[in-house]
Amino acid sequence: xxxxxxxxxxxxxxxxxxxxxxxxxxxxxxxxxxxxxxxxxxxxxxxxxxxxxxxxxxxxxxxxxxxxxxxxxxxxxxxxxxxxxxxxxxxxxxxxxxxxxxxxxxxxxxxxxxxxxxxxxxxxxxxxxxxxxxxxxxxxxxxxxxxxxxxxxxxxxxxxxxxxxxxxxxxxxxxxxxxxxxxxxxxxxxxxxxxxxxxxxxxxxxxxxxxxxxxxxxxxxxxxxxxxxxxxxxxxxxxxxxxxxxxxxxxxxxxxxxxxxxxxxxxxxxxxxxxxxxxxxxxxxxxxxxxxxxxxxxx
Numbered sequence: 001x002x003x004x005x006x007x008x009x010x011x012x013x014x015x016x017x018x019x020x021x022x023x024x025x026x027x028x029x030x031x032x033x034x035x036x037x038x039x040x041x042x043x044x045x046x047x048x049x050x051x052x053x054x055x056x057x058x059x060x061x062x063x064x065x066x067x068x069x070x071x072x073x074x075x076x077x078x079x080x081x082x083x084x085x086x087x088x089x090x091x092x093x094x095x096x097x098x099x100x101x102x103x104x105x106x107x108x109x110x111x112x113x114x115x116x117x118x119x120x121x122x123x124x125x126x127x128x129x130x131x132x133x134x135x136x137x138x139x140x141x142x143x144x145x146x147x148x149x150x151x152x153x154x155x156x157x158x159x160x161x162x163x164x165x166x167x168x169x170x171x172x173x174x175x176x177x178x179x180x181x182x183x184x185x186x187x188x189x190x191x192x193x194x195x196x197x198x199x200x201x202x203x204x205x206x207x208x209x210x211x212x213x214x215x216x217x218x219x220x221x222x223x224x225x226x227x228x229x230x231x232x233x234x235x236x237x238x239x240x241x242x243x244x245x246x247x248x249x250x251x252x253x254x255x256x257x258x259x260x261x262x263x264x265x266x267x268x269x270x271x272x273x274x275x276x277x278x279x280x281x282x283x284x285x286x287x288x289x290x291x292x293x294x295x296x297x298x299x
Contacts, residue, residue: 025051027197029223030109030138032116041109042086042100045074051188052095058187060179068184071097076178080165081108081157109200112158113142116202118237130240137224137233139198144230146193196228204237211236 025048033040052070059067074097075085083099090096110116118133142158149156151163151174165178182189202222206214212224212235224235 026195027199029199029201031201033201033203038102039104040100041103042098043078043083044096044098046094046096049090049093049095054187055185059185060183068179070095070185073181073184074099077157077160080160108157109138109142112145112156113138114140116235128240130238132236132238134234134236137226137235138200139226139228140232142198143193143228146228194227194229198226198228200224200235202235205239207239209238 027046029044029046031040031042031044033042047070055070056067059069062068071088078085078099081101083101086098086100088095088097114136116135116138118135120131120133122129122131146158146162149159149162151159152166160178161181164176164180164183166174167177169175176183200223202224203219204210204222206218206220208214208220208222210220210222212222214223215221222235222237224233226233
């Protein structure tokens with residue numbers, strides 16, 4: 001009985017550890033798209049409400065003596081980097097917020113991770129050519145940079161999230177002007193960052209096949225998901241195009257066969273002879289032409 005209880009407790013502990021390591025209940029989605037000729041990057045952050053409640057119950061006070069809130073912290077963070085709030089939704093189970101910025105060059109994601117650069121190869125048969133485009137996942141390398149960045153070393157979102165905003169006082173000492181996410185909300189220190197779900201979204205033709213999940217509609221959204229770890233993954237797209245010469249040769253061959261059948265039918269009709277006398281009558285008149293001479297003459 002005791003061993004059974006120990007086994008149950010061990011299973012429970014493993015389940016709790018798995019939740020902490022891989023189920024932190026939060027995700028970050030980065031959208032890369034163009035609207036009215038302007039390219040945008042949009043960040044969508046989604047949290048389970050239980051995570052929000054735990055974070056805000058553990059929140060420290062700001063400079064004015066008020067506790068930090070998740071919505072307020074994120075607003076300050078993204079506005080400092082030139083983003084605008086486009087939408088926020090609280091369903092009671094999930095809290096979702098979106099920030100968007102027009103980008104002229106590379107986005108913060110590409111600066112922190114890996115730029116998306118597709119290399120395309122093709123295979124073909126006489127009728128269809130298949131193109132396959134592969135690029136490194138833009139989140140490749142983000143975790144390594146996050147782990148390596150030191151306070152005040154860079155002015156990036158990763159630096160702000162990990163180390164907060166720091167400045168030097170009159171004595172040359174580093175002073176935190178704005179806390180890191182974990183310092184503002186100590187509750188999240190219990191979670192392993194590996195459990196954060198990362199998603200990258202591109203848009204394209206719904207006829208394109210993708211290694212990521214895709215939605216339907218006139219324009220498909222291709223979603224590539226991975227976790228906030230140090231693995232390297234790729235994103236892949238493939239599409240098909242008709243090979244003209246294969247279809248042209250098929251059309252010519254079909255036309256040639258049709259012409260040959262028509263010519264054979266016409267020749268057969270011309271080769272038919274006019275019906276003979278034998279064809280017209282049930283007997284051959286020639287066979288009986290000397291019939292009278294076969295009998296003796298009358299004497």
